[in-house]
Amino acid sequence: MRAQDDRQQVQEDLERFTQDILYFDRQREELLRQYPDRWVAVYQQRVVGTAKALKQLVRQLERKGIPAGRAFCEYLTDEETVLIV
Amino acid sequence: MIRGFYRETAGIRRPFITARVSIPSQNISDDVHFLVDTGADVSLLAPVDVVRLCIDLGRLPRMAPSAGIGGLAATASADAGLTLDSLGYDVRLRLLLPERRQQKVLSRIPSLLGRDILSHFALFMEDRSRRLILLDSDEAASLRLP
Numbered sequence: 001m002r003a004q005d006d007r008q009q010v011q012e013d014l015e016r017f018t019q020d021i022l023y024f025d026r027q028r029e030e031l032l033r034q035y036p037d038r039w040v041a042v043y044q045q046r047v048v049g050t051a052k053a054l055k056q057l058v059r060q061l062e063r064k065g066i067p068a069g070r071a072f073c074e075y076l077t078d079e080e081t082v083l084i085v
Numbered sequence: 086m087i088r089g090f091y092r093e094t095a096g097i098r099r100p101f102i103t104a105r106v107s108i109p110s111q112n113i114s115d116d117v118h119f120l121v122d123t124g125a126d127v128s129l130l131a132p133v134d135v136v137r138l139c140i141d142l143g144r145l146p147r148m149a150p151s152a153g154i155g156g157l158a159a160t161a162s163a164d165a166g167l168t169l170d171s172l173g174y175d176v177r178l179r180l181l182l183p184e185r186r187q188q189k190v191l192s193r194i195p196s197l198l199g200r201d202i203l204s205h206f207a208l209f210m211e212d213r214s215r216r217l218i219l220l221d222s223d224e225a226a227s228l229r230l231p
Contacts, residue, residue, distance in 0.1 A: 007171045010105050010168050010171070011170055011171060013105065013116060014103045014104070014105060014116060014168075014170070017103050017116040017118070018090060018103045018118075021090075021092065021101070021103075021118055022090065025092055025093065025094075028094070054133060054136050054137065054192070055136060058136060058137060058139065067115070068115075068137050068138070068139065069113065069114075069115025069116065069137060069138045069139070070115055070116055071137075072118070073133065073137050074133075075133075075192045075193070080094065080095045080097070081193045082097070083099070083120075083193070083194070083195075085120065085122055085124070085125065085194070085197060
């Protein structure tokens with residue numbers, strides 16, 4: 001039962017994380033206007049931190065009691081990069 | 086069936102799947118979104134996620150450099166679990182090391198879901214309808230494909 005609960009919790013967490021990414025993408029233009037060339041963290045479809053450097057942002061989240069590993073973090077810039085991986 | 090999603094920036098669409106990454110030796114269990122990369126032999130954790138998950142690289146063994154379009158890159162490895170939806174897999178996960186001089190470039194590289202994980206599934210992706218689906222073997226067998 002415990003393992004099943006854990007699996008259910010992971011599924012819910014991943015769905016929340018996905019929704020945070022989709023929220024970021026929907027708001028990207030507005031966020032870029034507000035926070036150009038900064039790292040932005042989104043958690044539960046809210047912006048919960050911004051910083052010039054990713055390590056600063058992680059420390060900021062820790063201070064707020066938000067687990068950085070569960071928050072979506074991305075660098076906002078208007079420079080586009082074509083990925084060839 | 087596991088559903089992924091597309092992200093679109095400046096007209097470029099990229100396919101992603103979220104997964105729970107667990108590294109028991111460091112008591113880490115966090116969420117990562119992976120770019121689906123059928124060309125990657127193995128899955129790779131990008132520098133942004135290495136930093137975000139607060140992974141202690143000093144406790145992980147270095148691996149032979151990985152080769153990509155941009156040349157060779159330094160990597161470490163960790164015994165990890167990847168959970169997609171309700172399905173879990175044990176992998177030796179590669180981590181791309183954050184290097185100060187490459188910060189700007191490395192910040193744009195996403196974590197990659199490679200064939201070590203994708204080989205467990207049939208992959209269906211269609212940009213037109215923005216559908217990205219991983220089917221298990223039973224689901225794939227039920228399709229009448231040649």
